[in-house]
Amino acid sequence: xxxxQILFIVMSLVVLGGGVMVVAARNLFHAxxxxxxxFFGVTGLYLLxxxxxxxxxQFLVYIGAISILVIFAVMLTRGAxxxxxANSQWPAxxxxxxxxxxxxxxxxxxxxxxxxxxxxxxxxxxSVVEGQPVPAVPDDILVRLGQSFVDFNQYAALxxxxxxxxxxxxxxxxxxxRDRTPREVIEERAELAEESQDMAPPQxxxxxxxxxxxxxxxxxx
Amino acid sequence: xxxGIPLYWFLLVSAALFCIGLYGVLARKNAVAILMGVELMLNxxxxxxxxxxxxxxxxxxxGLAFAAFIFVVAAAEAAIGLALMISVYRNMRSVDPDKLDxxxx
Amino acid sequence: xxxxxxxxxxIKIVGDAVADLVVGILGAGQIADLVIMGLxxxxxxxxVALTFMGMTWAERKVVARxxxxxxxxxxxxxxxxQPIADGIKMFTKEDTTPxxxxxxxxxxxxxxxxxxxxxxFSVLPFAPGVVGANINIxxxxxxxxxxxxxxxxxxxxxxxxxxxxxxxxxxxxxQLVGYEVPMLLNVIPVIVLSGSMSLVDIxxxxxxxxxxxxxxxxxxxxxxxxxxxxxGVAETGRSPxxxxxxxxxxxxxxxxxxxGMKFALFMLGEYVNTLAVSIVFVILFLxxxxxxxxxxxxxxxxxTALVFFVFMWLRGxxxxxxxxxLMALNWKVMVPLSVVxxxxxxxLAKVFVTSPGLQSANGGILVAxxxxxxxxxxxxxxxxLSGLSIMARRARVxxxxxxxxxxxxxxxxxxxxxxxxxxxxAK
Numbered sequence: 182x183x184x185x186q187i188l189f190i191v192m193s194l195v196v197l198g199g200g201v202m203v204v205a206a207r208n209l210f211h212a213x214x215x216x217x218x219x220f221f222g223v224t225g226l227y228l229l230x231x232x233x234x235x236x237x238x239q240f241l242v243y244i245g246a247i248s249i250l251v252i253f254a255v256m257l258t259r260g261a262x263x264x265x266x267a268n269s270q271w272p273a274x275x276x277x278x279x280x281x282x283x284x285x286x287x288x289x290x291x292x293x294x295x296x297x298x299x300x301x302x303x304x305x306x307x308s309v310v311e312g313q314p315v316p317a318v319p320d321d322i323l324v325r326l327g328q329s330f331v332d333f334n335q336y337a338a339l340x341x342x343x344x345x346x347x348x349x350x351x352x353x354x355x356x357x358x359r360d361r362t363p364r365e366v367i368e369e370r371a372e373l374a375e376e377s378q379d380m381a382p383p384q385x386x387x388x389x390x391x392x393x394x395x396x397x398x399x400x401x402x
Numbered sequence: 403x404x405x406g407i408p409l410y411w412f413l414l415v416s417a418a419l420f421c422i423g424l425y426g427v428l429a430r431k432n433a434v435a436i437l438m439g440v441e442l443m444l445n446x447x448x449x450x451x452x453x454x455x456x457x458x459x460x461x462x463x464x465g466l467a468f469a470a471f472i473f474v475v476a477a478a479e480a481a482i483g484l485a486l487m488i489s490v491y492r493n494m495r496s497v498d499p500d501k502l503d504x505x506x507x
Numbered sequence: 508x509x510x511x512x513x514x515x516x517x518i519k520i521v522g523d524a525v526a527d528l529v530v531g532i533l534g535a536g537q538i539a540d541l542v543i544m545g546l547x548x549x550x551x552x553x554x555v556a557l558t559f560m561g562m563t564w565a566e567r568k569v570v571a572r573x574x575x576x577x578x579x580x581x582x583x584x585x586x587x588x589q590p591i592a593d594g595i596k597m598f599t600k601e602d603t604t605p606x607x608x609x610x611x612x613x614x615x616x617x618x619x620x621x622x623x624x625x626x627x628f629s630v631l632p633f634a635p636g637v638v639g640a641n642i643n644i645x646x647x648x649x650x651x652x653x654x655x656x657x658x659x660x661x662x663x664x665x666x667x668x669x670x671x672x673x674x675x676x677x678x679x680x681x682q683l684v685g686y687e688v689p690m691l692l693n694v695i696p697v698i699v700l701s702g703s704m705s706l707v708d709i710x711x712x713x714x715x716x717x718x719x720x721x722x723x724x725x726x727x728x729x730x731x732x733x734x735x736x737x738x739g740v741a742e743t744g745r746s747p748x749x750x751x752x753x754x755x756x757x758x759x760x761x762x763x764x765x766x767g768m769k770f771a772l773f774m775l776g777e778y779v780n781t782l783a784v785s786i787v788f789v790i791l792f793l794x795x796x797x798x799x800x801x802x803x804x805x806x807x808x809x810x811t812a813l814v815f816f817v818f819m820w821l822r823g824x825x826x827x828x829x830x831x832x833l834m835a836l837n838w839k840v841m842v843p844l845s846v847v848x849x850x851x852x853x854x855l856a857k858v859f860v861t862s863p864g865l866q867s868a869n870g871g872i873l874v875a876x877x878x879x880x881x882x883x884x885x886x887x888x889x890x891x892l893s894g895l896s897i898m899a900r901r902a903r904v905x906x907x908x909x910x911x912x913x914x915x916x917x918x919x920x921x922x923x924x925x926x927x928x929x930x931x932x933a934k
Contacts, residue, residue: 183406184537193415200419203438204426210665214612216438217658219419223445226412229404230456234644235448235469237651242473245654245687247441247480249680252661254434254484256673258491267429268500274428278421285417289410306409306458315404318460323643326470329463336467343474350478358485 189229195222209255217248231318234326404456412453420446433490433497437483444476515802519636522547547639551628559778560590566819573823600767605668608764613666617765617772620659624779626652631786632707634796634803645706646694649787650687653742656776657683660761663773667764675760678750678830685837686741686748692845693735696728696852697791700883706787710795720876723794727880730848730887732792734841736817739784741833743777745818747825750833785814844894851886855879 199219206212220243227236287294293303319325329335361369419442426439448469455465491497513520526543533539564579564587571578579586604613629639630648642648657680664676698704701712701724715721725732741748762773789795789810798806828836859879860871874882 185404186406189407189411193411196415197418197422200422200442203442204422204430204435209432209435210609211612212435212438214662216441219442220445223449226415226449227452229407230412230452231404231460232452232456232466232469233642234647235452235466237644237647238470238473239448240651241647241654242477243441243445244658245651246684247477249657249661249684250480250484251434251438251441252658252665253680254437254487256665257488258432258434258497260491260495268431271425271429274425277428278425281424282417282421285421286414289413289417291408291410304410315457316460318456322460322463322466326463326466329467330470335463339467339471343471347474347478350482354481354485357482358488 185229188225192222192225192229195219196226210252213248213252213255216251217244220244220248234323409453409457412449416446416449416453419443419449431498431500433487433499434484436499437480437487440483441476441480444472444479448472516634516636517802518634518804522637548629551639552625555625555628555779555782556775558782559775560594562778562782562815563590563593563774565815566822569816569819570823573820594771597768597771602767602769603764605764607668609666609668611666612662613764614769616659616663616666617769617776619662620656620776621772621779623652623655623659624776624783627780627783627787630706631783631790632710632795633807637804638707641705641707644704646698646704646709646787646791649706649783650691650694653780653783654683654687656780659776663765664761667761669764671763672761675763679744679761681830682741682744682748682750682833685834686738689734689837689841689845690738690742692842692849693728693731693738694791695849696731697724699849699852699856700724700727706790706795710790710797713794714797715799720880721794721797722876722880723792723797725792727883728792728848728852728887729884730844730891731852732788733891734845734848735791736788736814737836737841739788740818740821741837743781743784743818745777745781746822747828748833749827750830781815781818782811785811785818788814840894840898844890847894848887848890851890852883855883855886 196219199215199217199222202215203212203219206215220239223243224236224239227233227239287301289304290302294301330340331337423439423442423446426442427436430436430439451465451469451472455462455469459465487497490502494502496502525546529542529546530539533542567589568578568586579589582588582592604610627649630642630645632638632641660679660683661676664672664674664679667673697709701709703709703712709724712719713721713723744750762770765773786807789807793810793814795810796803796807798810801809856879857869858871859874859882860866860869861874861876861879863873865871866873
């Protein structure tokens with residue numbers, strides 16, 4: 182067993198163990214921390230794959246940004262932390278996931294399986310020769326990646342699209358999650374009062390848009 | 403760095419991570435937890451893309467480029483999704499997707 | 508090899524000798540490599556920890572001098588043994604855990620912050636050939652690893668189960684995540700000019716050698732250097748940006764519940780991060796270990812000490828900023844200026860090239876490296892001054908409008924008041 186294999190197994194255990202705890206942990210904050218652990222393992226796998234740029238990007242984007250966002254969301258919605266972690270369909274979900282994994286494992290796995298007349302598994306991937314060392318990554322791969330992003334015959338259009346996507350997402354996220362000004366809150370209350378068809382005095386609570394809250398003032402009449 | 407690791411090891415880990423994420427999406431009760439499941443699935447996809455790039459076409463940039471786009475999409479998705487969640491929580495005091503049924507007839 | 512060469516390469520020679528010794532005992536192979544790497548990491552961590560002790564002493568002395576005090580002077584000559592006394596005190600303190608704390612999260616946070624603070628040093632070049640790992644994405648790695656401290660601070664804030672800790676953690680995230688943006692943006696011009704993300708290559712580009720004029724990047728990019736430095740101060744959470752542990756507002760922020768060695772680990776993390784930011788600033792903008800006459804590691808030491816002195820100077824001089832000022836400085840001043848600066852540097856570096864090879868490949872005007880430096884310097888200064896003057900004018904308009912409003916309100920109040928005095932009170 183080589184050092185690379187040991188590293189791979191350790192990293193995979195970190196990734197999968199972290200992943201299992203993400204979906205199993207009762208405390209959502211702990212789930213978010215295990216999510217970070219899982220991301221960290223994925224960083225290690227990228228390093229094994231000689232994709233050090235992507236390992237650093239994974240660290241910066243997933244651990245430094247996305248998981249912080251997740252933790253913030255967990256803290257801001259703290260009042261809604263469910264007592265039981267799973268909904269009623271969790272056995273079905275477990276079965277579906279297990280079956281999907283079994284199918285993929287048979288297809289990509291090393292063991293040849295014959296079902297009916299078709300044979301699955303033990304795929305010989307083109308240009309991957311068993312037992313032979315994998316060809317090295319060229320030194321200038323990052324330079325070429327950068328050039329392919331600005332080359333209109335390759336990914337320049339996609340690159341611009343991704344830039345627009347992230348800009349729109351940023352503006353949208355700020356707009357959706359913004360704090361409303363007092364004036365807006367008053368206007369919304371007025372709308373709610375009109376909708377409920379009576380001039381109930383303004384409620385001393387945050388405007389609640391769901392059905393029960395709107396009907397509550399009329400229930401007394 | 404890869405001596406002794408066959409390609410299918412990476413594919414199996416990626417498949418397992420994807421299925422764990424899928425279970426999280428299907429079975430969790432909290433919308434934030436569902437988003438965590440989606441993030442796991444996106445990571446599984448990225449492992450797959452980079453593994454195929456490394457083993458089958460290390461000289462080409464296609465795998466790397468698509469992995470980079472997945473980073474962008476994941477960041478955008480997380481920002482929008484969590485903003486929606488906070489907004490929904492502010493209005494409904496709940497982030498259980500089963501309870502968000504006011505649009506139902 | 509002459510005496511001067513020996514002194515210049517002292518670290519490398521000693522390191523090679525130790526490596527040869529290990530290979531001699533264990534034989535060449537993976538195990539010997541592992542042992543050598545482990546020894547290197549051990550030496551690096553020990554050196555950084557010793558520097559941390561020196562830094563605490565220096566900071567207390569310098570800030571005391573600025574504030575017209577004496578500072579530590581009891582333990583040893585000039586109080587030099589004060590850090591050791593502090594260390595012994597930290598060791599003997601009771602290691603408490605709040606009863607309602609989230610035990611694992613609470614205990615893991617200081618370890619994570621110290622680990623990732625030390626990890627940064629694995630890619631920093633200290634002298635020619637003395638670098639843990641010369642990876643081709645050095646700058647990116649440093650900034651990525653630096654972002655891990657945010658997670659650890661959130662863990663500390665949540666795990667303590669204390670409202671001040673949580674408030675401190677929230678503030679920290681807003682500050683650290685925000686200031687990462689100008690930090691990354693201001694590294695980009697350096698990467699453009701040096702054509703590499705490797706820290707060794709960036710230093711090489713600023714060293715006097717064949718083809719290179721040996722001009723540090725702070726001459727090319729004064730605006731970037733300034734913005735990177737301000738972002739660095741904010742990233743390390745030091746005064747005047749120490750909102751995350753503002754004693755007078757939120758007790759001590761995220762580490763209010765920690766005591767003993769765990770608290771010491773937080774202090775270690777903070778100072779080691781400061782040291783790392785100082786060294787990265789030196790490498791990116793001041794030419795790293797490059798310098799005449801003196802050995803390279805001495806030059807690095809001098810430059811880093813200089814940058815750290817400015818850190819201490821700021822701490823001793825400036826009052827803490829408000830949260831809204833902090834955010835406004837970041838998003839309304841530094842980010843726009845940095846983006847404009849990046850665009851200008853990209854265009855100018857494309858138009859005024861210094862090597863004939865680049866000119867024949869991409870076109871452009873061939874100029875001497877000194878001329879390129881001058882052009883970029885002027886462009887940076889123009890962007891900085893014009894940007895600041897536009898903002899100052901806008902801020903003046905806003906302030907005048909506000910003052911006019913206040914004045915009119917005051918006049919109205921005065922009118923009402925004179926009514927009271929002159930006539931009968933209105934009921």
